[in-house]
Amino acid sequence: MISFDFLYFRPKSVHEALQIYQDLSHEGLQAVFYNGGTEIISRARAGEVQPDAVIDMKGIADCQGYRDEAEWITIGAAVTLSNITDEINCFPLMQRIAKEIATRNARNKISIAGNVLSSLNYREALLPFLLTDSVAVVAGPAGIKEENTAALFANGSRLEPGKLLVQFKTEKERAGANYFFKKKTKQSAVNYPIATLCAMKREGKITAGFSGICTFPFKDAKIDRILNDHALTISARAEEAIAHLPEKMVNDFHASAGYRHFVLEQLLIEMLEHFEEVS
Amino acid sequence: MTERPLSVVGHFVTRVDGYDKAYGRTKYTADVSLPETLHVQMLTSPYAHAKINHIDTSRIWDVQGVRAVVTGNDFPIRVGPLVADRMPLAVDKVRYYGEPVALVIANKPHQAKAACNKIKVSYEQLPVINSPQEAMQNESVLIHEQLNDYKLQVEGICAVPNTNIANHTKIRKGDMEKGWKNSDKIVEAEFSFSPSDHAALETRAVRAEILPDGRVMIYTSSQGPFYVKKLLSQFLKIDEGKISVQTSMLGGAFGGKGCVQLEFLAYLASKAVGGKMVRLVNSREQDMVTSPVHIGLHAKVKLGADSAGKLQAASYEFLFDGGAYSDMGAGISKAGAVDCTGPYKIDNVHCDSYCMYTNHPYATSFRGFGHPEQAFAMERTMDMLAKELAMDPLELRMINAIKPGDTTPTQVHLNASNLGDLPSCLRKLKTLTDYKETKSKITKEGKIRTIGISAFWKTSSTPPNATAGVILTFNTDGSINLNCGAVELGQGSKTVLAQILAERLQMDMKKINVTFEVSTEYDPHQWKTVASSTTYLAGRAVLAAADDIIRQLKQIGSVALRCSPDDLNVGQRLIYLKDSPEYNMKIKDVVVAYKYPNGNSVGGLVIGKGSHVVRHLTPLDPHTGFGKPGPQWTVGAQAVETEYDPKTHAYRIIKAATVLDAGKVINPALAIGQMRGGMYLGLSWASRESFSFDEQAIVCNPSFRSYDVMRIQDHPDYLVDFVETPLVDGPYGARGIGEYGVIGMAGALANSLSQASSCNINQLPIIPETIWKLTKGDKQ
């Protein structure tokens, strides 16, 4: 139960959504963009956030559905994770990752944007977009811009207040690339990842994405270079990659940093062996 | 006299509450929503141990709809079932994270919650006791400074002033020195696990109202409505007859709804608004930490055996993590002690069992009441001993199995009735699980398959005067209404009691209407619905009431049929002559008085009554533990098969098996369901359920988001079988079975994985990280 009141808007267009946001801002009211909304409901119930207004994006056509065109796949920010698993067959890594987040019931409601912009560490749905160098379409007061996903979300950053995620655009050829994915939890499959590793191999090069081991999901050029350094043995590559994580491993009640290290090392080795076998 | 074959008892019968539940029609406590009800929200402590300097409630009135606020000083009386040590709302200090500090009553739930957020409490943090070992060692931090002044509610509780000991139970049996001397092999080990939760899906809920004439009406999700009445009467100083407690069906309980907590708060809230109806429903987070939890334990076990494997001596130290208040924890530590050896003959036994105060959420009964906890420690040690003796673990249990003629740790003499048949259970388990002595098998993928076993026993720690009663009334069509104080919490008691009645009256189940709700106003007194005691206690009461009906029917029948009552039988909804059944009359024609053809009537209403009380139980001797703690010991054996990946330390639970001596299985489908559900709860607990505490004793995972439980893809194949050694005074020979499926699971799981991983897994929960830490040993 949410103890405080908020205003609710359901705009029909991106432009209208931004206008509502600005109008509220001018009145000193804080609004949040709301897609699946599950995290907002949870956090509002827990008293962790108290927005004055929510702007529901589900009525905006641009944020809904996906388009499978000649070279590009466009996925609306409000598309649910279940829609992705069930329908977006040309992006198998995205499907796979989506299927392992929360539970099916929850995924029927959680949107891509909700997961990517989550306040938690994990945000696994970002990984496929990072690995495919996807474009994030972001709307803000200055208009609609296409931005590089990796740059936009570097080091755990999220969107500036007042900006809204409209869709992701992914090159089809990249989306279909050979992939590796594994999520490790404390015990039950339904839980947050203590380590998620996904990777794609394209044109002979591996690129890897991580979630659960640091406070944000990431891919890292330095780590990718290490993983592709065939002068090193597989286990040396794994060890070296871990030595170059962007921050120290998370140490919390889900798993100790030491155990995360153990799990990640195994995952990296498994991934490298997988691609070696495939090629 | 030849016995009639049973036609209902022992047969598959559909649950009497099945339709209501499958169609979503069952009403649980919070499903009743009456207009004009006011809503209560709790403000709880963000700290595990802190002084309360000041509570400022002035800002709550800014919120629309607020009606009243209650804080600890409004009722500074200590309550509790065994030791009265807990103020319903904290006064002066808080002792655990989540402890209730204030209540706000408002028109709408969200208003009450908004107002709670406006209360300013000024706390001063105190050092915390974060484990039962710390509680024992660190005497500079006392959780209850005034323990000496607390009122003990029952005989046999030994709280130790100026310590953190809420109860100390001693067992001294035989001659320890001799026992160790006769032991060729001795093993010693330590065990531990943190508190966890019952996590029943229905969170605890209560409504309360105080009527103008002073009657107190309580509607609560409780396993003990009569117990609620008793404690409210005692601590609120209201006559019991002025308190009415009503309980509808429970959405799971597992022992957690036997405590009396929210009822006090709801009463205080109603009182604060002039007696109006108020409603208080736990959020999941509150249900997990504010309301009582499943107890934690730190244990030391030492076992000695001769070279043939015969147990010679056993010593135990149990430090139960009872949390901030003793509630039933003080009884659990005793229950663990009285059955400390498990179902084995051991002549020399030494046990010190303590319920320790810590700054954790406080513990209450959990399915198995001290036994899943004790059994984990004991059954692991048995396997360690088997290894030491180079003996098969099942064989070690077989040769030490307790038998008629032996005595329990508290020196109760066991016989063929009050003790089940463990050797038969073990033999059946062997067949059921295809148990071979060559234990581990390596799969093609390099995973290791192993089977771990355990044996268990349990007596129900009932008070020496635990009772149940039954009242039977008739409808004019001859169908019968069964009224009893047993609460239906999913275990199927209402169905089993109806079966016992149908059997005794030789009546169709369809002609028996069971009242699902329990009301202390019109149901006969029943102690509580706990301790696997309902089939026995209420079952015996059903038989007594049925016999009372039969006697009355024969009496009236003898007048109408012109014969002696002894010439008559009752069955198939008829009263008939034994030797000439064609001389008969319909039961429906006599239950509201028999009418002669000329219109005269005799007999009046037929109303059956029956009750039962446990017999011959005695308190324990404080120095030796000598005494009789319970009526009988149900025994059983269990196995768990796992597939362990030595590379990742992850594992899958493939099979789980239980063979239980049920005395007599009244309803096979329900009994199997109880065993499967018990195994699930035990496995889920042992493999993942646990509260994580930070350094300040704050619970990090008080929600299903991060409190891991088994889900549908995690279930093993369940195998269940029964042995039937009748309990002479049980209904149709039945023993209690409700809790038992859970007891040996942690031990069996840990035994299987200990074999597979070649390390001693002596802590719970067994998550891959637990095994990883053990296997890497000294490497780090």
Added chain:
Amino acid sequence: MDKGYFNLVDFRANGVPYQLFVRNADTLLHILREELGLMSVKPGCENGDCGSCTVLMDNVPVNACHMLAVEADSHHITTIEGLEDTKLQEAFIANHALQCGYCTPGFILNAHALLSHHPDADEQKINEWLESNICRCTGYQEIKEAIQTVQKELEGNG
């Protein structure tokens, strides 16, 4: 711009049209129970974790606790009170797939949606959908068996 903290929602619950003025911050769970009296929708965690409050929105299972009532506007909501096909209920009774009954409506609704989308769901698919729902009394095996019984029945009829 509507600045009120309430909105009018227009939706169908079990086929019945409703127009309600609801508080924006109220969940669908709250409205179904407290306004419509559909008490089969059970709160278990109010955090989207346990599946007890599963309802079908346009035949898709969702946690009613994780949805604002205003989001239900122009949708069809089904609770177990509105489930006309009773095969699953009967199978749950016959297979002893319920004990306390609290999780049962959620499980049955989810299973109903599963079978209508995937009548031939294999065990993996059943797990994928029903891992959304927690049961604390049975061993889950009975629940799976109940669903599989209905699948066999449907096959037989097909």
